[in-house]
Amino acid sequence: MRVFMARVLFVSLFLFISCGNNDNSGSKRVEKTYSAADIVNGGSLIIGTTGEPDGLNPLTAHSKNAKDAISLIYRRLADINEDLSTFSPQLAKSWHFSNDSLSILFELRTDVKWHDGEVFNSDDVVFTYNMHMNELLGWEGYSYKETINRVVAQNDSTVTFYFTEKTPTLLMDAVEGYILPEHILSQIPVEEIESSNFSRNPVGTGPFRFSEWKSQQSLTLTKFADYYEAGKPRLDAIVIQIVPDNINLYRQVLSGDIDFMESVPAGDFNKLLAQWDDGDSIIKPYNFLGRGYEFIGWNLIDPENYSNVMEAAGDDEPNLEELLKPHKLFGSWKVRAALTMALDRKTIADVVTHGLAVPMHGPIPPIMWAYDPNANSIWEYDVEGAKEFLGDAGWKDTDGDGILDKDGMKFSFEMVTNAGNEERKQALTIIQQQLLEVGIEMTPRVIEPALLFGRMLPTRDLDAALLGWSVGLKMELTPLFHSSSIFIPFNFVSYRSQEFDKLEDAAKSETRQTIAQKHWNGIAKLLSWELPYSWLYYKTETTVIHSRFKGVKVDKRGAFINMEEWWIPFEERSDHDMLAEN
Incomplete structure (x- = not known):
């Protein structure tokens, strides 16, 4: 084992050396069909990413890079399937609902070990639930557990979740979150868990175990020999290589030093797609509707007034009516509608994503079961219509300078976005020009x-x-738009609607999907009409993976969903695969 580990770590030193067997040039690609009998174990996967994980503790990590690595180290009771409504067993081998549908009994596997050799049992499940509910930790999936009353272990291999009410997502709520090692984390005071060594030295039950973390360089995971699924994982190691420069990262994909990259720039992805279709590339492109969408959020309340009221309230609950004084510009529905009509969203998407996006007109993304395109109010690109709406709201160009004004105030405002996202920076420039066409000055x-x-x-x-x-995998909009979320950052537009609250509360508690669909359709119609957001587009994910990897599955859940099943034929192995084996 020590010899193998040394060889795996030795491999990481060669990641910046061009591997001849991976060169993306030369003769036409020849594809071979393999059967289950051809599957062999061994080899390694080099994943390229631009950012370092913010930890490997599922309770406290937030970044996508961290969550991707965590998905290889830990396991849930059950994992959601591609349809986003059914589940496959993981640590639980089966489950049964009670007659009143207010409890679920899970039968746990008895052949599961933690990476340190300890045996997994029901105590770990109960402990994990208690940690999920602990306010000191502030676990981000807390809302999944709100209808769970308690979790009780009947014995080492049986555990029951009890619920306070029936909802259509009881099973999803129960299995959300990775199971944690009680024998380790129970020894650490809760307030010290986030800063503890566990975040950089995790112990899970997944197919790959933590091996080494070189800060700002790489994270190495190696095969867990006692993984409960026989013969898996197929690969010996996964190395997550950190390359801060996205351009350099893509170059390393082309040279063969990196096997796997997500969020490939759209222009580069389209070129690679054309090369793949022509048989001129050994790097396989995958594009699919993922879970990310772009939007403009309009602050519905006056920022200065909000600050003053919150400061005056101190530790007391502020008066909502005083707090939610309408924004001077965006408090008007006619203005928000005009701004939405002024946006040529197709042009924005085509330019920024090179066509790798689909239009979005409302709050429910197309990957969700509740999506109904006919439920949305559609605001077509209409410059003259936008001008008419602005005029109706009292905005005119009284001084002839090309910028609308009202009561001595120019229609001028700032639109912010986050640094480090070139697509959004480019979109801001396009939006600035489009708004200027209707007399609006956006900085x-x-x-x-x-x-x-x-x-x-x-x-x-x-x-x-x-x-x-x-997008989460649970149909829920509470954090973004429910009045109960008025003070949390996700509802930064400060949207509040009794009609929305009533519809969503009904939708989330309805166990009959056909009835719930009617409520979600009502929500889509309401929000796409009232426009706290101007929805822009739903992004197509752009992932590339070296074609020597077989058994790869990529869908709306992402590209990390079955890495324990990936394998490499002997004749297609790369230089760094060979280094790991010799």
Whole structure:
């Protein structure tokens, strides 16, 4: 084992050396069909990413890079399938609902070990639930557990989740979150868990175990020999290589030093796609509707007034009616509708994503079961219509300078976005020009993420923001639009509607999907009409993977969903695969 580990670590030293067997040039690609009998173990996967994980503890990590690595180290009770409504067993081998549908009994596997050799059992499940509910940790999936009353272990291999009410997502709520090692984390005071060594030295039950973390360089995971699925994982090691420069990262993909890259720039992806279709590339492109969408959020309340009222309230609950004084520009529905009509969203998407996006007109993304395109109010690109709506709202160009004004105030505002996202910076420039056509002066402003997400969104200190959200797998809009979320950063537009609250509360509690669909359609119609956001487009994910990897599955859940099944034929192995084996 020590010899193998040394060889794996030796491989990481050669990641910047061009591997001849991976060169993306030369003769036409020849593809071979393999069967289950051809599957062999061994080899390694080099994943390229531009950012370092913010930890490997599922309770406290937030970044996508961290979550991707975590998905290889840990396991849930059950994992969601591609249809986003059914589940496949993981640590639980089966489950049964009670007659009243207010509890679920899970039968756990008895052949599962933690990476340190300890045996997994029901105590780990109960402990994990308690950690999920602990307010000191602030686990980001807390909302999944709100209808769970308690979790009880009947014995080492049986555990029951009890619920306070029936909802259509009881199973999803129960299995959300990776199971944690009680024998390790129970020894650490809760307030010290986030800063503990566990975040950089994790122990899970997944197919790959943590091996080494070189800060700002690489993260190495190696095959867990006692993984409960026989013969898996197929690969010996996965190395996550950190390359801060996206351009350099893509170059390393082309040279063969990196096997796997997500979020490939759209222009480069399209070129690679054409090469693949022509048989001129050994790097396989995957594009699919993922979980990210882009939008403009309009602050519906006056930022200065919000700050003054919150400061005056101190530790007391502020008066909502005083707090939610309408924004001077975006408090008007006619103005928000006009701004939406002024945006040529197709042009924005085509230019920024090179056509790798689909239009989005409302709050429910197309990958979700509740999506119904006919439920949205559609605001077509209409410059003259936008001007008419603005005129109806009292905005005229009284001084002939090309910028609308009203009561001595220019229609001028800032739109912010986060630094480090070139697509959004480009989109801001296009939006600026489009708004100018209807007499609106928009000043783009790029903000460092820590300032934008850490202060400006929570304090509502902005006019409008061009951002993107990543969709969860549960049909829920509470954090973004429910009045109960009026003080949290996700609802930074400060949207509040009794009609929305009533519809979503009904949709989330309805166990009959056909009835729930009617409620979600009502929500889509309401929000796409009232326009707290101007939805822009839903992004197509662009991932590339070296074609020597077989058994690869990529869908709307992402590209990390079955890496334990990836394998490499002997005749297609690369130089760094050979180094790992010799």
